[in-house]
Amino acid sequence: MGKPDAEGHGPTDGLPGLPPEWGRVVVPDDASALAAEAAQIRRELRKATGLPRSRALGLPLLVLLVAVLTTLTGLVAVTWPRASRSDRPTPAPYSPPATLAGRALPALDLVDAGQAPVPLRGLLPAMIILLDGCPCPDRVADALTAAPAGVSVVTVSGGRTAPAPPTNRPQARALADPAGGLRSFLGQPARPGVATALLVDRAGTVTLVLPDLGPVDTYRGELTALGA
Structure with missing residues (x-):
């Protein structure tokens, strides 16, 4: 068993050296005391992992939408001038009555x-x-x-x-x-x-x-x- 620290908290022996900026780390004797913190961490992870997933799903949809719009634009560009040309009479060039x-x-x-x-x-x-x-x-x-x-x-x-x-x-x-x-x-x-x-x-x-x-x-x- 490890020894309690100077303020009587749980044992800290066996832990690797931690950065001093983390401050004092308290390790409880009962792991159930960390249940609330674990639940909060899981929620944060779900939020962190959910955003990239939605973006990953949105990118293919955006590419598909651009492809459909490009195809429709091409079809209109091909068919519309033909319809307008067929409706517009073309004047016959003048040819001398030789x-x-x-x-x-x-x-x-x-x-x-x-x-x-x-x-x-x-x-x-x-x-x-x-x-x-x-x-x-x-x-x-x-x-x-x-x-x-x-x-x-x-x-x-x-x-x-x-x-x-x-x-x-x-x-x-x-x-x-x-x-x-x-x-x-x-x-x-x-x-x-x-x-x-x-x-x-x-x-x-x-x-x-x-x-x-x-x-x-x-x-x-x-x-x-x-x-x-």
Whole structure:
């Protein structure tokens, strides 16, 4: 048996050397006296070990949640643009109607300033200039100057009213196309700021299409050939 300490407490012999900062350590003779302290220590241990466990369970749940959200975001990114693209019409790129060269001009009746019908094929050979996108008076004046004798220069406007002829020359005619038959024959819509022209020989065959009427030098040779 160990010896009691100086104040008569239980034995302390046989214990290893303890740090002095712990103070005096009392070892009771009856271990049941430590039951309360043991219960408190167990409670503290349960609290200490329970927090890491909850964190350990929360980490996989967080990873799973992030994975689900990432997957859903990817699905939305893949499917949503396709739906929006399918709902939005894509404008067709403009392509010059060059394939009309060699085709016959349809038998169209346009109207003059007095609303009298004028057969378009009765004015051939002709340079026909569509002014529904641009009046382009300078381009029309250049065409009238370059046109040889016997070749008509026909300006065609949209709507039902034909403007006055651009000049008093007999070969100049100003007509309107209320039904849009000539523009439909071209197969291309009117473009703002652009005049379109056709060169048609006396047999009614389209020899040249000018989607954007430019300087006279771009079509002078074909225009001169219409009068031959």
